[in-house]
Amino acid sequence: MAKNVWKKETAEKRIATRLNEVSTIEIKDYVRDTDLHSLPRAKAYRVDGVHLYVDILNLGTMLQSTDVEGVTCQKRTLRFLNLHQRAVHRILGAVDAIKVDFHNQRLHAVIAKPYGDEEGRVHRAIAIGQLIIDVLAETGEDGDEYIPAADIRIGIDSGKALAVRNGRRGSTEPLFLGEPANHAAKRAGGGTATGIFLTNKARAAIALDEVNDEDGTALEPDEVTTSQDKADLPITATAVLRDWRKDLEANPISAFAFSGHTPPYANMDLELLSPGNSRRNDAISIYADIDGFTAYVAQHIDDDDTAKDVVRVLHVLRSEMDAVLTEDFGGRKIRFVGDCVHGVLVEGTAQTTDMEASASAAILCAGGLRSSFSTALDCLEAEDIDVAGLGLAIGFDAGPTAITRLGMKGAMIRCATGRNVLASEHEQKRCDGDETALGSVAYGWCTAAGQAIFGSSRKRSGLDYQTALDELADKGDPTAKAARVAKASLISISLLEPATAAPSAFRFPPRDATPTKPAGFA
Structure with missing residues (x-):
């Protein structure tokens, strides 16, 4: 995994795998x-x-x-x-x-x-x-x-x-x-x-x-x-x-006890968490919501064939958002909330969060989410699946984040809470399907390059991965510069990989090839 690096080729491979998983869909009445x-x-x-x-x-x-x-x-x-x-x-x-x-x-x-x-x-x-x-x-x-x-x-x-x-x-x-x-x-x-x-x-x-x-x-x-x-x-x-x-x-709620998680969050096993074994870091909370999906479902739900496409679209888009967050940027999905994903990410150590690096990683991650979303729509359209009207609205903010599981024994539910969780959802809701917004705390965590991307409105349209990477790195952001180098290295490695062996040259078969007489001829 190359942290903070998004590649279109990698996304396309993942998307193809997810599409294959739902090549055959069955729609039934409850x-x-x-x-x-x-x-x-x-x-x-x-x-x-x-x-x-x-x-x-x-x-x-x-x-x-x-x-x-x-x-x-x-x-x-x-x-x-x-x-x-x-x-x-x-x-x-x-x-x-x-x-x-x-x-x-x-x-x-x-x-x-x-x-x-x-x-x-x-x-x-x-x-x-x-x-x-x-x-x-x-x-x-x-x-x-x-x-x-x-x-x-x-x-x-x-x-x-x-x-x-x-x-x-x-x-x-x-x-x-x-x-x-x-x-x-x-x-x-x-x-x-x-x-x-x-x-x-x-x-x-x-x-x-x-x-x-x-x-x-x-x-x-x-x-x-x-x-x-x-x-x-x-x-x-x-x-x-x-x-x-x-x-x-009979089953009292354990006292809540927190410890810091050593980044990345991607290696956190959420199923081991409990009130007495909770995590707490200064971190980034991200919400990414599929804009227009409710209307899309309403247009497609009544016909079996188009309803099948709804299932395919949702599976591909959610799975790819999860993969971007976890595999490409070292974050962690907490939950899917309808057609929205809620995730967290952090840079630094268990004791000390690198605030600037975390904010820059979140900007790059938001760009990766948008680039993967666009790539997924292209792949779906190539399969003759209608995706008209769909967009992605992204919001994030920063602050102390508590992560645990709550509820009844045997049915505990993942939970991440903090003022930044509520704020990140609010930021997402003020975006349309082409926009990314960040909260005031995350804005304060940003480098000067990060703040320049979003301006005083703290909102930006069309912020895909390459745009975010270039604008941050060109203005000297250390996290983006490191990601640019890592991406270039990955491209170089892929170019140096051995080519597929060429077909063997034409050869005569390993047997006597002198003229022969068909049976029955003198």
């Missing part, structure tokens, strides 16, 4: 009790269901609970998340919902039952949402390290989505692609008011009036009560809290 957690890579299910997104609004407040982002506020934040994740895990299991993902403060779940009854599913989703609100209102802790209850905002939408397997190498979950997942997430992230927010499509399914402002119109208490009565869930908040407290007594 049927009763299909196990979506063990989907083969080459199979996808079309699921008609209700999507529920839960956003914990006061995570940022936890990270800001101390003036300096030291270990105290991060330990509090991780315990805060761990307590709430364990409670929600118990709820979803009791109500037979599909847990898709719990990424830091954000939960995605799908309600597929009752089958063939959209109205019943929406009522059930509302009842589950209110149960989560009621339970998490009681799952804080008093004491020396006060942990508050969670402030909850919930978004709900209904419709068809495509379920595929998300992730590789032991970190797989179902992933749902399509408008209902995206719109539910937007309602959950659409404001700072707590409550349950439905799209007009979900409202229509339960005969509620359409509203002008979906993000500003929470369900009224009597509307929630109606849904609770119709859903008649098999569990109450009191029962969940009782079992949750018993579980905490």
Whole structure:
């Protein structure tokens, strides 16, 4: 692995391998009790269901609970998340919902039952949402390290989505692609008011009036009560809290303990992490989101042939982003969040981060991600796969980053948290499909060359790898200069590799070649 070096030829080889893995795709309609957690890579299910997104609004407040982002506020934040994740895990299991993902403060779940009854599913989703609100209102802790209850905002939408397997190498979950997942997430992230927010499509399914402002119109208490009565869930908040407290007594959350990881992050085994064995470095958090993918899925989901291409496109793009981050730049993917990858990278030692080198590596990595994305689109188009309308929005920021795994034993989830994680997602969201942005802390880490690339707006369009490498190296950035030398060395090595042996020269066969007489002739 040549660190901080991206090569088109290497990317093309990886992409060809990934395409071969999904050369044959099977699209099926979801049927009763299909196990979506063990989907083969080459199979996808079309699921008609209700999507529920839960956003914990006061995570940022936890990270800001101390003036300096030291270990105290991060330990509090991780315990805060761990307590709430364990409670929600118990709820979803009791109500037979599909847990898709719990990424830091954000939960995605799908309600597929009752089958063939959209109205019943929406009522059930509302009842589950209110149960989560009621339970998490009681799952804080008093004491020396006060942990508050969670402030909850919930978004709900209904419709068809495509379920595929998300992730590789032991970190797989179902992933749902399509408008209902995206719109539910937007309602959950659409404001700072707590409550349950439905799209007009979900409202229509339960005969509620359409509203002008979906993000500003929470369900009224009597509307929630109606849904609770119709859903008649098999569990109450009191029962969940009782079992949750018993579980905490029997399986207490370990005290969080941090140690620094010696770079690169690529060699960190995330599956060995736990609260008592967590990592913490000053590092870069990167979000790279496939822009336009929700509309792309909506255009292709109904036809089997085009739905197969959706699976191919997603597999190739996510896999290549993971490879760029890990193999080319020594970073580490934390999670795929829908069509977005979240990763971290750092330069330096376990004790001391080289801030300038880390920022420069992040700029080069962002360029590599964009170059690989463009290369992948070209390769997909060469296979007659439609990729029109897709782009890549990238954001990153820097700061103390805690990395661990949270949740129930046997079902622990990777987590990287810090103020920079929230900030990097914010930076990504202010980009369109051709832009890269960095936060104010990462900007301060940059060399003068790095700051010149982004300017006062801290945003740049069209920043591919070669552009980033040239602009940094030409202005004397040490990390880019070293990467340029490494890249030149790799090119020289490839040119010096032995050529394929030429075909052997024409030779007479090793036998007597004197004239012979055909049998029967004198």
